[in-house]
Amino acid sequence: MLSILQEHFFAFLEATSMTLRLTAISLLLAVAVGLIVAFLKLSPNRLLNGAANVYITVIRGTPLIVQLMFLYFGISRLIVLSSFWAGALALAIHAGAYVAEIFRGAIQSIDKGQMEASRSLGIPYWQSMRLVVLPQAFRRAVPPLGNQFIIGLKDSSLVAYLGVSEIYGTALSIQAENFQPFETYVVAGMYYLVLVLIFTLLVNRLEARLDVEKRRNEPEVPQLEYATP
Amino acid sequence: MSNTEHMIKLEDVHKYFGKLHVLRGINLEVDRSDVVVLIGPSGSGKSTLLRCLNFLELAQQGSIYIDGQLVDPDSTNLDKVRARVGMVFQHFNLFPHKNVLENVTMAPINVRKEKKKAAREKARALLSQVGLEDKDRAYPSQLSGGQKQRVAIARALAMEPDIMLFDEATSALDPELVGEVLQVMQDLAAEGMTMLVVTHEMGFAREVADRVVMMDEGLIIEDNTPQQMFDSPKEERTSKFLRQVL
């Protein structure tokens, strides 16, 4: 195992950078998608609301690998995309559904009185959303978003099947050469584990920082429910 | 506007929540600088009436005039109307992620487009008016209920409203904190603010109100001076209600 670590150090280093780029881009896009879909879902307009529901239902109701293949072959029919970007887009569309539910829950968990107080001051709806509701909702969304991001990081491994050499993809090709699948996959797993641990640490720090002052004496915030895929 | 114009005027205002007929034809006039206290049993529609007045709820029928002008929700910018009608809530509804100064300056900066420096100066003056000049950096979670409500009043006043609505502003407060909020309201009345106040504080009504209005089941059943309302109510339902709360 140590020999694999040493021998393929640079391959895995590059693979890690690929995994991180893939994860970062797909989650950034997922946040944008999720925010938009959350507002569609909260919209009183039935058409918008329905569209958001269909999207969330389909994503939650089908396996990621199927979505990945479907979108990869679907997207590459319309536009020529590298497998990296096709994978990132597919991951974003997948995670977007879960992020949307997290944002919707967080927005709905903010006391109605906040929006009313803001409107009563003459602040228009969208401005009230931006100044009053969303900052509080984002804060509440941090723990479930952190969780979703960890899932996203691990989900990125499936993009290996589109031929992207991220951590899992790299392990796939290495074990095909050295005939040591067990050891190779353990090494790949360790890479993921370390990344997840680092990320968890960062999220915990962020949570602690957001808590300082602003919520110190406030009653417990009810724990958000969010679905795990 | 001429001085005889009513600051608030409601003509036959009806409000339904689904099938529930909550306001059943409200007629009410409030003169400039008058303080009108609204009383009545739970569920009689007092909060709904206030909420219709700054259009957090839209009445389905009837006319609402603010400072002599008919407010038609379809053709009026309601945000502009709301900016002129301040509202103070039972549960304060301060913005917990903003400090006191930011709570007070948010609307002036974002709606009235006041310069930050000027808005802050005005906010500090308002905070000292409500006795909280040293709390400008505090977050709402660090304040007592009475302090929160005084910040909420300062926040509403920062928009320089013509009318202030108070919906049970002291009901959520510990008894020993009620006085400081009532004092601020009394000062505001003395400065000539037009106020419509829902409260169970009958002492305040007696001392500060120009008129007391009794609501029951979505209707105004009595509209009188505090003295007459409390000492010789015309309606049996009024005296029954007053016996319960006094």
Ligand SMILES: Nc1ncnc2c1ncn2[C@@H]1O[C@H](COP(=O)(O)OP(=O)(O)OP(=O)(O)O)[C@@H](O)[C@H]1O
């Ligand atoms: N958003 C709403 N949806 C449905 N019904 C409502 C809504 N708001 C108020 N109501 C109903 O309208 C009626 C009047 O309520 P309102 O809050 O105006 O009474 P109130 O006089 O302020 O009572 P309280 O003294 O308890 O505050 C009640 O029956 C209440 O249940």
Ligand SMILES: [Mg+2]
């Ligand atoms: Mg009420």
